[in-house]
């Protein structure tokens with residue numbers, strides 16, 4: 579019987595356990611999870627109104643039900659069990675710990691009240707134990723920095739009415755905080771242009787169907803974009819932005835969701851809390867100031883250090899060569915490649931690591 583420790587029970591850890599357990603009946607797998615419940619960002623990240631995406635947990639649960647797989651919750655590697663203990667107790671150790679820390683903007687004023695990382699913020703609305711006391715103060719003008727799906731998720735969750743959130747998986751506290759917000763403007767900002775956004779079409783289109791919000795896209799930023807060199811999925815995203823720009827409405831709804839392109843954040847200002855974001859236009863260098871009551875930075879994540887485990891300081895994730903950390907120790911998922919890719923991306927990566935491990939253990 580071979581023994582394998584997998585650290586982290588998010589999609590990557592569970593997919594890997596599933597393939598190993600399925601292909602090799604003589605493997606015993608221990609999954610270590612620091613929280614009191616499994617599944618990582620499949621429940622802590624995926625937006626609470628996207629229940630169809632969260633259904634992946636039903637599939638991941640089947641892995642945990644396998645007799646060869648044991649889940650150890652409330653067990654943080656590096657605190658409750660050491661790296662050395664794992665190496666001496668198991669034939670193979672695989673880290674699947676994700677990338678839980680928010681990346682910083684590294685601009686003056688980031689410590690002001692009213693500035694939140696998207697990791698902390700999404701953990702708050704997903705009632706994660708590390709953040710459920712956050713009680714964010716949003717005010718009427720909210721900025722979101724980042725041109726990826728996380729920014730769109732946050733804008734949508736904030737802009738939905740209580741009625742639209744009826745089926746969302748929200749705690750009573752978050753439900754009431756969202757229902758009582760007084761948001762009038764949501765600004766979604768990115769350093770680069772429309773061709774560089776990493777939104778996907780369904781998430782972008784969904785913003786256009788909210789009852790109390792309307793989307794504004796600056797026409798001059800999107801009408802001349804040549805999409806011919808872009809992949810089809812990206813072309814469709816630009817076309818959707820162009821449709822939003824063509825329909826730029828006169829203000830009739832409570833909330834305006836405004837996209838900004840080529841906007842480089844320079845500093846944040848405020849006396850007792852955030853009051854404004856100072857920007858420069860990335861191409862012209864022209865400065866501008868945007869009044870804000872709160873700001874959520876959705877600019878990526880990094881893997882926290884784990885005592886004794888080699889760490890890549892430049893890339894802010896575990897140090898590895900083609901997934902190998904040291905003989906017998908591997909990593910997979912967001913702690914291996916950084917915070918990119920959706921849940922299914924982790925399955926294909928887990929599959930290729932599983933093939934390697936199965937070959938080694940033959």
Ligand SMILES: Cc1cc2nc3c(=O)[nH]c(=O)nc-3n(C[C@H](O)[C@H](O)[C@H](O)COP(=O)(O)OP(=O)(O)OC[C@H]3O[C@@H](n4cnc5c(N)ncnc54)[C@H](O)[C@@H]3O)c2cc1C
Pocket residue numbers: 585586587588589590591610611612613616617618619620622623624625628631653654655656674675676677678700728731884910911912913918919920921922924
């Ligand atoms: C806000 C947000 C929204 C997203 N929405 C979507 C979406 O709608 N659709 C989609 O397909 N993808 C979405 N993603 C991406 C998707 O969640 C990731 O691709 C996927 O979760 C990465 O899986 P992972 O297992 O590598 O990491 P994670 O899911 O982060 O899992 C890591 C696990 O390791 C545990 N852990 C960490 N450190 C330790 C330790 N020292 N000891 C023990 N356990 C530890 C954590 O508690 C966690 O359970 C979203 C991501 C974010 C951040």
